[in-house]
Structure formats: structure tokens, C-alpha cells
Amino acid sequence: MSKVLVVTSGKGGVGKTTTTAALGAALAMMGQKVVLVDFDVGLRNLDLIMGAERRVVFDLIHVIQGDANLSQTLIKDKRVEGLFLLPTSQTRDKDALTQEGVSRVIDELRGKFDWVLCDSPAGIEHGAQMAMYHADKAVIVVNPEVSSIRDSDRIIGMLNSTTQKAKENGEIEKFLLITRYDPERVGRGDMLTTDDVLDILSIPLLGVVPESQDILVSSNVGAPVTVSKPKSVAASAYSEAARRLMGEDVQVTIPTERRGLLEWLFKRKAI
Amino acid sequence: MSFLLSFFKKRPSSPVAYNRLKILLSHERASIENSADHLGLSATLLEQLQREILEVVKRHIAIEQDKIHIKHKHEAQGSILQVDLELPIATDSHSTTNNHRLSE
Ligand SMILES: Nc1ncnc2c1ncn2[C@@H]1O[C@H](COP(=O)(O)OP(=O)(O)O)[C@@H](O)[C@H]1O
Ligand SMILES: [Mg+2]
Numbered sequence: 001m002s003k004v005l006v007v008t009s010g011k012g013g014v015g016k017t018t019t020t021a022a023l024g025a026a027l028a029m030m031g032q033k034v035v036l037v038d039f040d041v042g043l044r045n046l047d048l049i050m051g052a053e054r055r056v057v058f059d060l061i062h063v064i065q066g067d068a069n070l071s072q073t074l075i076k077d078k079r080v081e082g083l084f085l086l087p088t089s090q091t092r093d094k095d096a097l098t099q100e101g102v103s104r105v106i107d108e109l110r111g112k113f114d115w116v117l118c119d120s121p122a123g124i125e126h127g128a129q130m131a132m133y134h135a136d137k138a139v140i141v142v143n144p145e146v147s148s149i150r151d152s153d154r155i156i157g158m159l160n161s162t163t164q165k166a167k168e169n170g171e172i173e174k175f176l177l178i179t180r181y182d183p184e185r186v187g188r189g190d191m192l193t194t195d196d197v198l199d200i201l202s203i204p205l206l207g208v209v210p211e212s213q214d215i216l217v218s219s220n221v222g223a224p225v226t227v228s229k230p231k232s233v234a235a236s237a238y239s240e241a242a243r244r245l246m247g248e249d250v251q252v253t254i255p256t257e258r259r260g261l262l263e264w265l266f267k268r269k270a271i
Numbered sequence: 272m273s274f275l276l277s278f279f280k281k282r283p284s285s286p287v288a289y290n291r292l293k294i295l296l297s298h299e300r301a302s303i304e305n306s307a308d309h310l311g312l313s314a315t316l317l318e319q320l321q322r323e324i325l326e327v328v329k330r331h332i333a334i335e336q337d338k339i340h341i342k343h344k345h346e347a348q349g350s351i352l353q354v355d356l357e358l359p360i361a362t363d364s365h366s367t368t369n370n371h372r373l374s375e
Contacts, residue, residue: 145287154305154309161309189283196289200296 002110005117005245006135008159010151012122014143015179017216018225020119021049022235023139026242028083030079032114035074037105038088038119039131041097047087050077051222053181061089064101070108079227084113097130106134120244124158133163137245140207143180144192149200152176156203175206177241183209183257194254209234210255233258306342310352317341324354332358 008022020036020236028034037060047053052075054081058068063086070086077083086109089096120131125190132138138159142152154172167171178197185191194208212234218225226242233255243250298311303321305319307314328334338357 146292149292150295154308156298157305157308162311167311186285189285192288196285196361200289200292210278265288 002095002113003115003137003144004106004110004135005115006120006132006136006140007117007133007139007141008120008155009141009148010122010124010128010155011148012126012145014141014148015209015215016122016141017049017119017236018137018219019141019177019179019209020046021224022226022238023242023245024117024237025077025083025171026226026239027082027115027117027245028077029239030242030246031082033082033084033112034102034115034117034247035084035086035109035113036147037086037109037116037118038259039097039118039127041088041094041127042090042092043121044088044090044195045087046119047075048222049219050075050085050224052077052085052087053222055086059087059089059184060105060269061091061096063105063160064096064098070112079223086111094126098145099130099133102130103134104141106186112235119253124154128155129158129162133162133174134164135159137175139205139241141179142201143175144178144186145199149192149197152201156201174203175241175245176201176203177206179209180211181255187257195269205252206244207237207252208254209237291338303341313368323353334358 007016009016009021024034024036036046036050038044039060040046041061043196044059047056057076060073062068062075063070073086075085077089078083078208087202098122106116118131118135121127140149140152140155140159140235158210159172159174160166163172178194180192182191186193188219194205196204210233212225214229214232214234215225218228221228225232226238227233230239238252240253244252303317304314307317311318321339324341325334325336325339328339334356338359340355341354342355
């Protein structure tokens with residue numbers, strides 16, 4: 001059965017788009033048929049992160065308004081079999097995302113794909129609500145930092161209340177993905193631990209992605225980190241998360257400080 | 272020696288963040304905005320409801336503005352809108368306000 005998953009957070013800049021690309025690619029590499037839908041109308045970026053910015057002809061709003069059909073609009077990834085992108089438009093007219101239109105597109109995508117991943121815009125307004133409305137599952141992306149955690153809590157409340165699942169008295173399956181986790185700062189006591197965040201938000205943990213240079217490099221070249229740097233710590237955190245989404249029972253790896261011998265000696269001297 | 276150590280050692284800030292979040296979120300989870308989300312109503316409507324209920328009660332009982340709370344409860348049968356009124360009760364020893372809750 002097809003699953004609709006929203007990647008959301010409330011706060012901007014925490015890693016939703018990065019996560020949508022990396023998780024989607026990881027799922028496709030496991031043999032799933034996946035579409036990534038960019039809901040960030042006006043500030044489209046998923047195309048850029050996927051390296052498909054020059055291949056966008058039609059977009060989600062065209063499909064909603066009936067100016068193009070899905071097969072004209074979907075962009076097939078050239079590296080990963082079974083991975084597709086449904087880009088959004090750069091129009092500033094947010095109302096273009098009508099409830100009825102979005103429902104129709106999501107229904108059609110359900111018929112074609114195993115996974116429909118919706119990359120939510122920041123905030124709690126119309127765009128974010130449209131992105132989460134049809135979801136069966138939600139990945140809440142959070143940084144171990146006070147404002148991100150507070151916003152996530154608000155988003156969790158909305159997932160429990162203003163979505164289709166909630167209206168049918170069901171519940172969206174929610175997972176927490178902690179990103180930009182810095183083991184060194186955690187070690188110093190200046191960043192909340194994974195346990196702290198879990199204790200505050202109390203939803204199941206999908207994975208912990210460290211703050212990583214590999215993410216920046218991947219976005220520079222326009223590839224999900226799971227494609228461009230599959231061996232990196234960040235990529236394995238995302239691959240692990242994808243396996244967990246597929247129902248595999250895998251232990252979550254918490255990133256630790258990885259110090260070279262020289263650095264270790266140096267640090268000891270410095271004390 | 273341990274005094275010197277503690278003098279130079281910076282206090283970790285993450286426990287402060289943890290405690291602040293715990294307190295803040297317990298308040299926010301009971302807030303009007305959150306209740307509105309859960310009930311699928313607007314916060315303005317809930318505020319208006321709160322104001323009007325208070326007006327009706329005031330016609331009969333002296334009650335202060337901050338003694339009315341609207342909450343939502345999520346239960347198996349569905350959402351419940353709960354209006355809590357704290358009614359003043361004169362006690363002979365000292366005049367505290369006792370918590371008499373009128374639910375529904
Ligand atoms: N794990 C990470 N390590 C380092 N940088 C990251 C990480 N995750 C995201 N970023 C960076 O943070 C910025 C915001 O990420 P993005 O995915 O666009 O966030 P959002 O979609 O939530 O606004 C980008 O510059 C991205 O490269
Ligand atoms: Mg984004």
C-alpha cells in the first residue's frame with residue numbers, strides 16, 4: 001500500500017529539504033518507487049538539492065490548475081532508479097495550493113508510487129497545513145536547540161488535530177529525526193542530548209544525523225547525501241532511518257566524537 | 272583545589288535549556304492556540320467563547336477575568352471542550368478562592 005509521508009518542523013532551516021532528498025533516495029535505493037513533492041511554493045529548493053533545477057518545465061501548481069498532467073511534470077532522477085521529483089512553482093500566490101487540487105494530486109500519486117514524500121515549507125500556515133493534510137506518517141525534523149524544539153511541539157499538536165487522519169479519528173504515525181547534532185557540544189554540556197529531546201517531545205526516534213560537511217558538499221553538487229556520499233556518517237544515519245521506515249527493527253546509532261590521535265593528544269595538552 | 276576547578280570550569284548550559292523547555296511546553300500545550308488546533312477552531316473563536324461565557328457567569332456570580340479556563344481533552348469518543356470556572360468561596364478562617372470546577 002502506498003504511503004504519504006510529510007517531512008515537517010515548524011522552524012525553517014533545520015534540514016527538511018535535505019532530509020526529504022536523502023530519505024527519498026535511500027528508500028528508492030531499497031527498491032521502492034518514490035516521489036518527492038515540493039510544497040514550499042514560492043521558495044522552491046528541492047529541485048536544486050536534487051540537481052534537477054534545469055529540468056523543471058511544469059510544476060505542482062500547473063498540475064493543480066489543470067495546465068499540465070503528472071507525466072509531463074514528474075522529473076525522473078538520472079542516478080537512482082525509481083526516484084522522481086514533483087517540483088513546485090515560484091509563484092508568490094500561495095492560494096494556488098487549493099485543498100481540492102492537492103487532494104486530487106496526492107490521490108493520483110498514491111496510485112503510482114510506494115512512497116509520496118512531502119517536503120513542507122516552514123511555519124504553521126496554509127502551505128505547511130496542505131503538506132501535512134493527507135499524510136499517513138510524519139517525520140518531524142528537529143535540531144537539538146530550544147526554538148526548534150518548541151516549534152516541533154506545536155507542529156506535533158497540529159499533526160494530531162488539523163489533518164485528515166485526525167478528522168477521521170485516526171492518528172498519523174510520527175517519528176522524530178534529530179539533525180545537525182554535534183557530539184562535541186553535547187559532550188561539553190552545551191547541546192541537548194538525544195535523550196533530553198526525546199523526553200521533551202516523547203515521540204519515537206527515527207534517527208540522529210550529525211552536523212556534517214558532507215551535507216554541504218552534497219547540496220553544492222546537487223545530489224542527496226545518500227547518493228553522493230553513501231559511506232558518510234550522515235548518509236548512514238539517513239539509510240538507517242529509511243530502513244526503520246520500512247519496518248525493519250534497527251538500533252538507532254547516536255553519532256559520537258571521532259577524534260584522530262593527533263587531535264586527541266593536542267586536546268589533552270590544552271587542558 | 273576543587274574551588275579553583277569549579278571557578279575555571281564553565282557551567283553546562285544544556286540543563287538550563289531542558290528545564291526552560293519543560294516548563295514552557297507544559298504551559299503551551301494547555302494554551303488557547305493549541306486547544307484551537309486540536310478542536311479545529313480558530314483561536315479567536317475560542318477567546319470569544321471564553322469571554323462570552325464569563326459575561327454570562329458574571330451576571331450571577333462575582334468572578335474575575337483570569338478565573339476561567341477553556342481546555343480541550345482528547346478522548347476515545349472524540350474531543351471534549353472543557354470550561355473550568357474557579358468560583359470564589361468565603362471561608363471563615365481565611366478568604367482564599369477555592370477550586371470549584373464546573374465542567375462541560
Ligand atoms: N546535518 C547537517 N549538517 C550540516 N548542514 C546541514 C545539515 N542538515 C542541513 N544542513 C544545512 O542547513 C541548511 C538548511 O537546510 P534545509 O534542508 O534547506 O532546511 P529546511 O528545508 O528545513 O529549511 C542548508 O544549508 C543545509 O545544507
Ligand atoms: Mg526547505
